[in-house]
Amino acid sequence: MKNVILHILKRIGASVVTVFVISLIIFIGVELLPGDVADTVLGQSATPETVEAFRKELKLDLPPHIRYVAWLKNFVQGDFGNSLANKRPVAELISWRFSNTLFLAATTALIAVPLAILLGILAAFYRNTLYDKVISTTTLSFISFPEFFVAYILIALFSVKMELFPSIAMIDPHMGLGRKFYTILLPALTLTCVVTAHMMRQTRAAIINVLASAYIEMAEIKGIRRLRIIIHHAFPNSLSPVINVVAVNLAYLVVGVVIVEVVFVYPGLGQLLVDSVAKRDLPVVQASGLIFSITYIGLNLLADVLSMLSNPKLRQSQF
Amino acid sequence: MTNLLEIKNLYIEAYSEEVWQPIVKDISLTLKKGEVLGLIGESGAGKSTIGLAAMGYTRQGCRLASGSILLDGVELLGASDEDLRVVRGSKIAYVAQSAAASFNPSHRIIRQHVEAPVQHGIMSYSEAQKEAIKIYRRLFLPDPEKIGFRYPHELSGGQLQRAMVAMAMSCEPQIIVFDEPTTALDVTTQIEVLAAVKEITEKMNKAALYITHDLAVVAQVAHRIMVLRNGRLVEEGETRALIRKPRQAYTRELLNVRSLREDKNQSDKMDVILTIKDVAATYTGEENVLEDINLTVRKGRTVALVGESGSGKSTLARVITGLLPAIEGSINFLGEDLPLELKHRTKDNLRRLQMIYQMPDTALNPKQTVRRVIGRPLEFYFNMRGKKADARIRELLSSIELEPDTYINRMTTELSGGEKQRICIARALAARPDLIICDEVTSALDQLVAEGILDLLQDLQNKTDISYLFITHDLATVKAISDKIVIMLEGKIIEQGEKKKVLSPPHHEYTDKLLSSIPEMDPDWLDNLLDERLDSFI
Numbered sequence: 027m028k029n030v031i032l033h034i035l036k037r038i039g040a041s042v043v044t045v046f047v048i049s050l051i052i053f054i055g056v057e058l059l060p061g062d063v064a065d066t067v068l069g070q071s072a073t074p075e076t077v078e079a080f081r082k083e084l085k086l087d088l089p090p091h092i093r094y095v096a097w098l099k100n101f102v103q104g105d106f107g108n109s110l111a112n113k114r115p116v117a118e119l120i121s122w123r124f125s126n127t128l129f130l131a132a133t134t135a136l137i138a139v140p141l142a143i144l145l146g147i148l149a150a151f152y153r154n155t156l157y158d159k160v161i162s163t164t165t166l167s168f169i170s171f172p173e174f175f176v177a178y179i180l181i182a183l184f185s186v187k188m189e190l191f192p193s194i195a196m197i198d199p200h201m202g203l204g205r206k207f208y209t210i211l212l213p214a215l216t217l218t219c220v221v222t223a224h225m226m227r228q229t230r231a232a233i234i235n236v237l238a239s240a241y242i243e244m245a246e247i248k249g250i251r252r253l254r255i256i257i258h259h260a261f262p263n264s265l266s267p268v269i270n271v272v273a274v275n276l277a278y279l280v281v282g283v284v285i286v287e288v289v290f291v292y293p294g295l296g297q298l299l300v301d302s303v304a305k306r307d308l309p310v311v312q313a314s315g316l317i318f319s320i321t322y323i324g325l326n327l328l329a330d331v332l333s334m335l336s337n338p339k340l341r342q343s344q345f
Numbered sequence: 346m347t348n349l350l351e352i353k354n355l356y357i358e359a360y361s362e363e364v365w366q367p368i369v370k371d372i373s374l375t376l377k378k379g380e381v382l383g384l385i386g387e388s389g390a391g392k393s394t395i396g397l398a399a400m401g402y403t404r405q406g407c408r409l410a411s412g413s414i415l416l417d418g419v420e421l422l423g424a425s426d427e428d429l430r431v432v433r434g435s436k437i438a439y440v441a442q443s444a445a446a447s448f449n450p451s452h453r454i455i456r457q458h459v460e461a462p463v464q465h466g467i468m469s470y471s472e473a474q475k476e477a478i479k480i481y482r483r484l485f486l487p488d489p490e491k492i493g494f495r496y497p498h499e500l501s502g503g504q505l506q507r508a509m510v511a512m513a514m515s516c517e518p519q520i521i522v523f524d525e526p527t528t529a530l531d532v533t534t535q536i537e538v539l540a541a542v543k544e545i546t547e548k549m550n551k552a553a554l555y556i557t558h559d560l561a562v563v564a565q566v567a568h569r570i571m572v573l574r575n576g577r578l579v580e581e582g583e584t585r586a587l588i589r590k591p592r593q594a595y596t597r598e599l600l601n602v603r604s605l606r607e608d609k610n611q612s613d614k615m616d617v618i619l620t621i622k623d624v625a626a627t628y629t630g631e632e633n634v635l636e637d638i639n640l641t642v643r644k645g646r647t648v649a650l651v652g653e654s655g656s657g658k659s660t661l662a663r664v665i666t667g668l669l670p671a672i673e674g675s676i677n678f679l680g681e682d683l684p685l686e687l688k689h690r691t692k693d694n695l696r697r698l699q700m701i702y703q704m705p706d707t708a709l710n711p712k713q714t715v716r717r718v719i720g721r722p723l724e725f726y727f728n729m730r731g732k733k734a735d736a737r738i739r740e741l742l743s744s745i746e747l748e749p750d751t752y753i754n755r756m757t758t759e760l761s762g763g764e765k766q767r768i769c770i771a772r773a774l775a776a777r778p779d780l781i782i783c784d785e786v787t788s789a790l791d792q793l794v795a796e797g798i799l800d801l802l803q804d805l806q807n808k809t810d811i812s813y814l815f816i817t818h819d820l821a822t823v824k825a826i827s828d829k830i831v832i833m834l835e836g837k838i839i840e841q842g843e844k845k846k847v848l849s850p851p852h853h854e855y856t857d858k859l860l861s862s863i864p865e866m867d868p869d870w871l872d873n874l875l876d877e878r879l880d881s882f883i
Contacts, residue, residue, distance in 0.1 A: 239446065240441060240443060240446035240447045241446065241447050241448055241449040241450075243404075243441075243447075244439070244441060244447040244448075244449075245449070245460075246402070246433070247397075247400060247402055247433055247434065247438075247439045248433065248434035248438070248439075248460065248461040248464075249429075249430045249431065249432065249433035249434035249435060249461060249464070249465060250430075250434075250460060250461070250464055251430065251464070254464070259449050259451075259452075262449075262451040262452070263449065263450065263451050336451075337450075337451075338450065338451060338496040338498070339450060339496070339498045
């Protein structure tokens with residue numbers, strides 16, 4: 027057990043290093059954006075004097091490495107700077123948006139992950155039957171359509187035709203939890219359609235892969251029922267790839283859902299990021315980028331640790 | 346007594362090349378209560394297929410074509426999946442060849458043990474657990490109260506195999522099918538498992554089908570033996586009668602494979618070509634896997650390197666070839682010190698020291714023809730191309746007893762296991778080496794095929810005075826081919842010397858255990874040995 031903890035600590039260390047590298051890339055990337063921020067923000071009123079003053083205010087006159095260190099130092103302390111567009115603290119802008127993004131991602135995960143794993147297990151159980159083919163074809167068609175297309179179809183069906191759910195997922199902090207779920211159901215369903223296929227197919231493949239093992243044959247020869255063999259013998263041994271694909275999809279739900287947010291006018295972080303890029307609101311862009319990367323790396327780290335703990339051999343081995 | 350199992354005119358077919366082809370042809374057998382029937386033959390003889398068919402089970406791509414399988418009066422051929430499921434595990438159980446692969450790595454041993462009785466509704470979970478511990482004790486597993494609560498990877502190969510024998514007993518079935526339960530084990534661990542098998546068949550009076558390719562092993566446990574070849578019965582008889590007086594030529598061949606070769610004279614007059622001095626090696630940098638290794642190989646002689654798996658035999662081969670540089674000591678080859686690291690060796694160093702591996706399947710590139718495989722070292726070491734190379738390849742093929750015209754343009758995948766190993770030998774010979782390291786070269790092959798390979802190596806040595814360092818865990822092979830024997834245990838050499846000296850007493854304690862563990866054709870050998878060891882234990 028001691029070795030496992032040591033190994034996990036090492037992985038965490040590696041993740042922290044990765045975050046640093048990414049913060050550097052984000053910073054350099056933003057630096058490389060063409061044009062001068064002060065010019066763009068000031069627009070018509072840009073005279074040499076105002077530009078100079080503005081640059082000073084933003085500390086753009088300092089060399090990049092000093093600005094990078096200052097930015098990172100403040101970021102670690104929770105101070106993300108002020109927005110250029112409306113002068114409000116970035117942390118304030120982001121926290122509400124980010125919690126919305128997490129809420130949508132969590133709701134989707136709650137529907138999609140159990141659904142995908144169940145479908146995957148069933149598809150493996152009914153391998154090469156009509157049922158298997160129907161599931162595979164349906165889920166595959168859903169990922170083949172662009173997200174916005176699925177979103178508009180759902181809107182057309184459920185809010186225009188049947189008038190069951192709102193087409194705009196505008197939530198505010200004063201809503202009750204039930205109300206919130208109701209409001210975001212359509213975007214959550216859209217995202218479910220997008221991520222289920224991937225996870226389901228990976229679950230199916232991982233289980234079928236394991237079904238060729240000698241211990242599965244042994245279980246069959248022991249006279250164990252097929253469904254129990256799949257759930258009890260095959261599934262635990264296919265956990266590692268399943269955990270990894272779930273983590274990648276969760277990360278996607280957090281960082282990659284801009285289009286769905288835009289279609290449903292959902293106040294998430296992705297939309298804020300896109301707006302801020304358009305407005306050259308650099309502090310917001312940098313902070314969002316870094317938060318996205320931390321989420322992504324964190325989820326992958328979690329997946330690694332979980333898949334290691336799911337394997338008794340790794341759990342007890344000497345690293 | 347009535348027959349527990351009665352198989353009549355059974356045909357089993359496999360789907361290959363788009364047609365159903367018979368792989369088991371017209372097999373009939375009966376098994377009475379308390380009887381052990383040995384099924385013996387080389388791979389492809391259909392032994393395992395018959396063993397599984399006794400449970401109404403076929404592997405993917407196979408089907409029970411016709412005939413009848415009566416288990417305790419119930420017809421299994423054509424029975425529904427659910428009817429078969431009820432029988433499997435409860436009335437007839439199976440012990441597979443590789444326990445390491447057949448235990449689910451995710452669950453504790455005992456959880457897998459109790460699964461069958463609980464799922465078949467025979468016992469409750471806690472009852473089954475108590476029974477499990479009882480049978481663990483009966484099969485001499487260490488720490489029977491607790492061993493079941495470990496995961497499969499925490500047990501040794503022999504323990505795991507015994508745990509699987511125990512698992513087969515979990516529902517108190519009437520018949521157990523043992524499918525090569527000791528093939529993957531060292532001779533010393535094989536004894537433990539054979540003792541467990543005896544406990545079940547003799548003391549607990551269970552009927553069993555015992556499948557193996559080793560006649561000496563089956564002679565210890567079976568009352569009757571059926572010899573199979575290519576899915577057909579060759580002959581059947583009482584164990585003693587069959588061993589004493591085999592009627593068929595094929596059975597005689599199987600019996601004769603363990604013949605000794607005559608000793609060479611004046612073996613210490615030949616030049617020493619390889620001297621290993623005080624060599625030590627490590628994988629981790631902390632613990633040495635090899636220590637104080639000293640040995641010599643003479644020209645035209647065979648040194649056998651013997652030991653259990655994990656004793657460091659193959660590691661020593663890696664050290665000699667430079668793949669794993671030694672951290673101490675020196676290796677002198679043909680009068681000069683070899684650089685310890687592979688990358689510092691000259692082309693000529695490399696050429697004179699060749700290697701043949703255990704798995705010919707993985708040692709040959711599946712995308713290449715025989716011509717390319719053998720032609721490559723000719724080009725690399727001698728810059729030989731075109732007609733000259735062609736002639737040499739044909740010469741080499743003739744020397745390994747393969748017809749050049751038939752084989753030269755074949756893909757390596759179109760060869761049998763024995764033919765592949767011959768090609769590996771030809772590839773090594775192409776470099777005109779002085780020493781070939783043979784790493785378990787016959788252990789993946791069937792007995793008769795292995796015999797052919799050993800004969801070939803012997804012939805080549807007589808003709809060319811080549812030396813072999815022969816790594817093996819099979820003492821029968823050692824007896825057959827070596828001039829000198831080196832015995833390794835836990836990374837050290839514990840005994841070495843001329844074959845006669847090592848094989849005749851007094852032995853080192855471990856050598857004695859190794860030697861006495863080799864099964865002999867005598868059906869009483871195991872009983873006597875177990876009695877002897879029990880006596881000395883008390």
